[in-house]
Amino acid sequence: MDDTTILKGQVLSFDGSPFDAPPTEAARIDQAVAISGGRIAALGATDALTRAYPQARIEDRGDRVIMAGFVDAHVHFPQTAMIASWGKRLIDWLNTYTFPEEMRFADADYAAEIAARYLDLTAAHGTTTMCSFATIHPQSVDAFFTEAQRRGQRVVAGKTCMDRNAPEGLRDTPQSAYDDSKALLARWHGVDRIGYAITPRFSPTSTPEQLEAMGALWAEHPDCLMQTHLSEQVDEIAWVKSLYPEARDYLDTYEAHGLLGARGLYGHAIHLEPREQDRLREVGGALVHCPTSNTFIGSGLFDMAGLMAQGQTVGLATDTGGGSSFSMLRTMAAAYEIGQLRGTPLHAAQLLWLATVGSARALHMDGRIGNLQVGHEADLIVLDLASTPAIAQRTAQAKDIWESLFATIMMGDDRAIAETWIAGASR
Ligand code: GUN
Ligand code: ZN
Numbered sequence: 335m336d337d338t339t340i341l342k343g344q345v346l347s348f349d350g351s352p353f354d355a356p357p358t359e360a361a362r363i364d365q366a367v368a369i370s371g372g373r374i375a376a377l378g379a380t381d382a383l384t385r386a387y388p389q390a391r392i393e394d395r396g397d398r399v400i401m402a403g404f405v406d407a408h409v410h411f412p413q414t415a416m417i418a419s420w421g422k423r424l425i426d427w428l429n430t431y432t433f434p435e436e437m438r439f440a441d442a443d444y445a446a447e448i449a450a451r452y453l454d455l456t457a458a459h460g461t462t463t464m465c466s467f468a469t470i471h472p473q474s475v476d477a478f479f480t481e482a483q484r485r486g487q488r489v490v491a492g493k494t495c496m497d498r499n500a501p502e503g504l505r506d507t508p509q510s511a512y513d514d515s516k517a518l519l520a521r522w523h524g525v526d527r528i529g530y531a532i533t534p535r536f537s538p539t540s541t542p543e544q545l546e547a548m549g550a551l552w553a554e555h556p557d558c559l560m561q562t563h564l565s566e567q568v569d570e571i572a573w574v575k576s577l578y579p580e581a582r583d584y585l586d587t588y589e590a591h592g593l594l595g596a597r598g599l600y601g602h603a604i605h606l607e608p609r610e611q612d613r614l615r616e617v618g619g620a621l622v623h624c625p626t627s628n629t630f631i632g633s634g635l636f637d638m639a640g641l642m643a644q645g646q647t648v649g650l651a652t653d654t655g656g657g658s659s660f661s662m663l664r665t666m667a668a669a670y671e672i673g674q675l676r677g678t679p680l681h682a683a684q685l686l687w688l689a690t691v692g693s694a695r696a697l698h699m700d701g702r703i704g705n706l707q708v709g710h711e712a713d714l715i716v717l718d719l720a721s722t723p724a725i726a727q728r729t730a731q732a733k734d735i736w737e738s739l740f741a742t743i744m745m746g747d748d749r750a751i752a753e754t755w756i757a758g759a760s761r
Pocket of ligand 1: 410
């Protein structure tokens with residue numbers, strides 16, 4: 335039996351980068367998308383699609399926007415329950431709120447409860463793929479992957495490794511971090527839609543020996559991603575300098591231990607030295623912008639326009655729970671606001687591209703997800719551009735779809751996400 339569904343609406347996809355040309359020229363709007371076997375089968379005019387798939391079920395979403403599900407390139411699912419904790423800078427915030435909460439993930443039942451809660455919340459916000467830090471506990475990785483696998487989601491995660499400057503109960507060792515990560519990777523990497531990321535938290539919470547062990551593991555498994563944090567706060571950079579006196583700069587603490595590469599994801603990357611920018615661009619590692627986190631924890635203003643102009647690979651992310659929202663709409667709004675403070679505001683097409691194609695590229699998954707293209711996995715959302723009275727009255731006088739989309743980016747939340755589809759099925 336033909337399982338094809340034709341979804342009608344304003345189908346938004348990208349056939350280029352809105353950073354390379356006038357932003358809207360990179361986007362296309364089709365009347366319909368055909369979904370078959372969990373993948374995108376075709377895009378085009380409704381007539382053409384109904385002729386090509388005469389048996390298809392047709393679902394009409396009117397003037398709603400149908401686009402790829404959001405891809406969140408840096409999150410900490412274990413921080414779900416302590417999101418929006420008041421008033422601390424990074425190191426205090428970690429010690430006061432984050433580490434005590436992460437301690438609770440020694441309990442596999444709690445880990446399972448939060449993994450399910452996090453994936454419910456993010457699906458409601460239109461996020462279909464994310465790259466997550468777990469905690470140091472292997473059972474927190476199992477909990478997250480088990481729940482994602484049940485939902486058929488494409489996700490990436492890894493056991494967070496820390497062997498110093500963290501409390502008793504949240505420290506591993508170079509050897510146990512290597513062994514546990516290796517076992518998890520063997521169990522999960524490439525199973526269904528799951529990917530493993532080797533995950534040293536950041537240089538201050540790892541000894542050089544642990545970074546070396548993580549680098550060795552990555553060299554053995556170069557198809558895995560590697561995720562960490564880089565140059566988020568000025569105090570943190572000074573701390574790294576004191577812990578690694580030999581290093582040329584923060585990035586060098588990773589580079590010297592085999593942790594700089596094209597499949598590396600470097601969260602925040604705000605206060606970069608020219609040498610660090612050059613090396614990241616040369617190897618093609620991804621910088622992950624976490625704007626709600628950067629304003630919330632008071633970290634600084636990421637230079638999106640400058641870094642994109644350099645040709646860097648950049649993803650967009652919530653950084654739950656340093657970030658103050660599960661919503662990639664709110665995250666795009668914050669990226670826009672940071673751009674404004676730097677004098678370089680981003681266009682709605684650029685924001686939407688970053689939240690989908692850009693993040694998928696950072697994860698090396700842009701051939702599979704993050705865009706509505708033939709053959710891509712059918713992870714998509716249906717956006718209501720009039721989801722609240724305030725947005726509806728703005729949309730009512732929008733000159734074009736970009737004005738409506740921008741109002742939803744700036745003022746929208748989970749109410750704007752009318753539907754979330756994962757692997758071709760509405761959930
Ligand atoms: N740097 C190291 N760990 C973390 C974390 O959990 N959140 C943020 N925002 N920065 C970090
Ligand atoms: Zn983070």
